[in-house]
Amino acid sequence: MSIYPRPVEELIDCFARLPGIGRKGAARLVFHLLGRSDEDIRVFAETMIAAREQTVFCRDCQNLSELERCPLCENTGRDHTLLCVVAEPRDVAAIERCREYKGLYHVLHGVISPTRQKSPDDIRLKELLERVGGGGFAEVILATNPDTDGDTTALYIARMLRPFEVKVTRLAYGLPMGGHVEHADELTIMRALDGRREV
């Protein structure tokens, strides 16, 4: 016999399938939710459906968008000759938060990963190729994460874009601002040494 009513168990299951949430954590979330108003719960459920139904992938940058073409791609105030390639929509958000970059984006929705069985066909590389092939870009900045899969993906894209007359760069990797050499891992220190600059 299950301890909770069936619909409650099922909702716990739904939450427990989310990444980083165990069954006890899921139960805690569900009981918190059940302590809310009917209206609150209805809004949550409807928002979940809306987030899927009312968002598409921008036809240019592949980022999540309410419109066929997202506001970033539509913005004529941005530099349309600069293209920053990222793995996920949240990477766009992180870069936008620093208010430094004024070019466009391309969201891959994943990285090439032999260990997680993600091949180049599983991410939005075809769309990137078409876009860069269409011309108009002076520079493509590869902003995948500095880990094995991110490096593999960046290398793959750099090779893929070699036939085009476009500069391909990669984000600098080194010690994070405010970080300590003492606490940095070996790989970060190696990257920081490799990328050292004359002062």
Add this chain to the structure above:
Amino acid sequence: MSIYPRPVEELIDCFARLPGIGRKGAARLVFHLLGRSDEDIRVFAETMIAAREQTVFCRDCQNLSELERCPLCENTGRDHTLLCVVAEPRDVAAIERCREYKGLYHVLHGVISPTRQKSPDDIRLKELLERVGGGGFAEVILATNPDTDGDTTALYIARMLRPFEVKVTRLAYGLPMGGHVEHADELTIMRALDGRREV
């Protein structure tokens, strides 16, 4: 300008309002969800509505139930002279998991807490009074958490039940101080049941 489409931002807000989930964590959950199938998302949303609409509070024990009277209260194989008073439905689940206790339950849905402005009227004490007043119980076991609010609530209930001919006991402090019934292991709960004392 918000970085994500409005419905996605709204869904992140919904998740971020859950306890223990920050905005970054919420965004991670939402992007995971948006990577699932339409069907998966629809089921999650519908289950959320169902968990509210298809559950009531058992008319006797006040636990969440699909029926007017829950399976535990309906079960004639259990000891209907023993009543265990807990704060939350998840405490019932924790005690049931140790398969030691065969009596009934009463779920308060909270504890008396001056710091969190929870008065005796905010939890299901009236229902407990009516139930014990109705007779038939030989013993009431107070199984609130061994913390300030749990102790206050247990003491309040012990006093409230003094006019009745019923033995009132409290779980033994086999539970670590400051701990939660929900997270206790089966052995600790069994020790606490065995060592219960009259108050």
